Amino acid sequence: MPDALIGKTIGGFLIQERLGQGAMATVYKAFESSINRYVAMKIIKLDETQQDEFKQRFAREAEVIAKLEHIHILPIYAYGLDDELAYLAMRWLKGGSLSDLLKHDRIPLERTANIFSQVAQGLAFAHSKGIIHRDLKPSNIMLDDTGNAYLTDFGLAKLTESSGEITRSGTIVGTPAYMSPEQLRGEPLDHRSDIYSLGVILYNMVAGRLPFDTTTSDLVSIIYQHLEKAPTPPSEFNKETPKAVEAVILKALQKDRKDRYDSATDMARALNIAVGLPAGSSTNLKPAKIIDIHGLDEPSLSTISLIRKRRWAFMTGGVGLVALILIIAGVIIQNNNLVATNLNATVTASAGNLSSTLTASAANQSLTATAQTAKQGTILVGKTGEAGDIVPTLDQISTAIKNMGSNGFLAYIACTQDSEFHAGMARELADLAKTYGMPYKLYDSEADSYREISQFDNARAQGAAAMIVCPLDVKLLADGISAANKADVPLVFQATNLKDTHGVMVGGGNYLLGELPGQFAGSIVRDEMHGQAQVIILDYPDMADLVERANGLEDGLKKFAPKATVVGRYTGGTRELGKASVEKLLKDGVKFNFVLSINDAGSFGAIDAMEEAGIDPSTVTIVSIDAEALAQEYIRKGYFIRGSVQSAREELADAMFDAVVDLLSGVDVPESINVPPKTIITKEVLEQRDKLTLTPKP
Template structure:
């Protein structure tokens, strides 16, 4: 047997350990990232003489940059990438998933209909995020949907993706790239594509998931016949193969697979929502809001979860009685030394404020936590949303910290819907969550549910500073968010003094439903006024979400309100403001934006002098918050003692000079490495 030449090698900072598989041009290995001591999936592409061209480097860089820019919980993250000249290879380091792929599942035939729709909804959300960034995948197929240990879906392999705003040769007519069994008619004809091509491919995938077979045959079928069918024929409805598929779901699949792109769904979010509605699943979404049910309907829905949880507890008590009886008998036959010490209840020091160090669990507390969770127990994170880059990264970091501790971790997405958050908390409890980490949207609405969790002895950790901690631990303080706003406001004031003679008409994008965000907006206003007292604060308006920022700025412009500075509590709302300004043909030299989060798109805008002047970078504070959340929960589950509040750190401003310095700093090691290599020769 020929020995794999890469096994045992160290490529950049990755030690190659095991070959996982091969597909297309690349081989995927399990490797160890030595700097952070974690396993990754390392995708290696062997270069040939033809691959040394600038075109290949550009396309390779495109794949890496596309993935890196798509921060979403259902898109597989990339950690690092590069070209190792000495080995004639290009490499991508990604998160290592061990749950296989959708293709592995489909080898066993059709999926259960609700599970198929639920899984489809997960990778559809990742695809919707890609489309919102102007990215078309172009090669959707079951092998490009990977699964984690909990069965959650991740969209991967953007090697054929293109930016709709770009000028790549991939857009040229006549260039057909992809997998024929899942390709749209226009892709097979080599036409210029838009996002609706991906929607056709998604329809083909959902068909396969529901029926156990691709509509016109798979990779082993006659390729010419497959292509002809995609171009000219409509498949039989899925229900003709699987009678469990309801007619409404048939309609969803058939619409997605319409030959004319104009007859398909215009966005994947609508398709996923209608698929869920067809089988009775929840359809709430922030991007495409559904009609909100009444409070009575919501509470009825919640009560059904509580009833289910109660029934489950009743059965558990019955089983527990039998188990305890058996344990007592068995206990008479074993030595007392084999009986495990009970895990003590945690102690939360009411009113005390501590630092990150106070949240770090001891080795004994970690051992207790693992013992308490066992094989099936888990920590649940009730997320505010997964759709912003900030939240998606923080969730990923929390998962990584939990994995490093060998703790099971699940995410329940509230989708920025406070009533849905109520549902997700009860769902997590019904699923058996041992502890809850919560990004609170509306404390008053959650009060009864959180009180029930407290009474049940479920430890809780909160992002934010709720007045009632429900016996749990809060990460943050009003002072931290105020300080964030103050830093940005003062920076904006200095800019206004230096570049605008101290005069500006300012609007503030706020989010009044969250007290800590209001504190951040207070900091924005007081900060700018403290440095540039002559500015005119026109008012505070709804922001926080892209749609809110767009609608606010559009309405102000329609009403004839004039402003030249926007202070935003986060980047997401500011992105919406930019869209409204673009539509109104108001140039980037006419309005200046100062914000919080420093997401990748914001950094690009800052670099290009495109509306954004500066944004507060929260990488360190976000990562610290993620670590504090897992640490605090492990300490609570492990019976430790912890302050009621853990202070969070504040970030630093990112402006054009910061980005230039970062670029120069990253270029220095490369230059040194090149110089060293030259001297070795």
């Protein structure tokens, strides 16, 4: 049947094509000729009985919804009334909806967590403005052509209600399969009703179906299940569902709203933790996490080749491990075992614990040495070396593992796991340890310098044979460091400029790491702001490395924009601290239009504070360090962040691991190892990368 609206112009938009039909509205593709763009236009047809009431509420409610400016909320360009029609014009996205995505297959867990985190960010922002969605479902989560998620239809269910009751003319306003028990009962709602709906959506993404049977058309049956029946655990439909993920879903689906997550942000953090991703913006949900490599799958030859290819690139210009061994040792591959004819190199796997143990020895090498008799390599105090100078040989790796003893392991004392950089660092080290059969445990300090003391001591007490440490406050660790030195436990620090630690320091030259983005910021101030800007710097005064990085930021800024005013330095380093500092500045009426941050985590906290305060993203510019995925997304869209320096995380992990191996195998190592930073990521850089990716190879 022809659609009478196609070809008509409504509110300056030419209706061209019907995209979809919902219970309350029809979506069209329309063209706005005045600015030459396509939009998605949602049109609601009003019946005579509701026109007067609806028109009175529509302008008020639509105006509030249209002011929801967030990177993960689909923007509304225009709204209005045209005779018996009400319309909302929104950005047109080409990626379809989450509903479309769910029709194909189950979504991988990491992708699920990524989409969910973006949705939760947008929803949490709306909740902070006192707005409840009321009709969350996969079809109201839109995707752009790069896969980013956007919430839409905020308040539409409320707009089409007549009196806040569940039913009108015998039907439910909203989508019963995703509605909370209190919404189905017609009770007053708060933001936790949306949390329940999020739980249903997440269940659908993980299990590939809804938590309750919706095959029946009996409305009473659907309502009854939501009100009274416990959902079937999603693992019964998807056996690969981790128990921790299942627990997140079932908590969100509690009948009593008091038993659900208190916010969408908390739920997203819990999901990220369950999946093994960075928690995001909080440390208080993160449990102590100890990952033992024993019990993980044996690495394949291809895995070893892939990782070693990167590491040996320092020496060979990209020649992978397999080629290198073939050249040096003459390897024969038999039944997935490596048999080296000249070096007696073998890769063996213990069926009992599934961890691989790599051993390599020359013909005259003794295999009976123990950790108690092994000699640790010497730290060359005052000497500086490059990462490429300390790459170990296979013999050294074998000797290092042997010298750890039967119960020894490599401990990584992490600053936190709540940023992409730090969580990624832990994964890099775990991958390296797994590949070479080195037992490994992660100790999360949760950005708490006093907790780090106990984590350090716990690692030593549990038998750590070597330790990599991200120090929050090295002074507080002094006693533990001294005890480790006396016990001849090799220490490698994810830091530079430490004193009297008797350990190897690995870093990228923090002043330079700060100076590069500082100069980029200075060029923006000079070229776009007439050389004038009110700048705040988010630093972390407890760590000398990060203070040096902040110094580089300030000096780089002043080099290109000497008249810029540095309002002050304020504590950042984590999302919570960055948010708290900027919240206080805004509350105190401090004026600023530029933020320099020592890392992306602090920048995200600043953005959280400014979003909640309703700050227009076009009025404040942020330049940062780490170039995390979320930062790159913001950079692409011009949302607060203009540039962020890409940290050399993989190279840093490699260098720290190599230093540990060298020390354990008796090889001397310079006190400082330099790992230079990478480039600064800007919108132009990302667009150029996209072009290169899309260009067909000949």
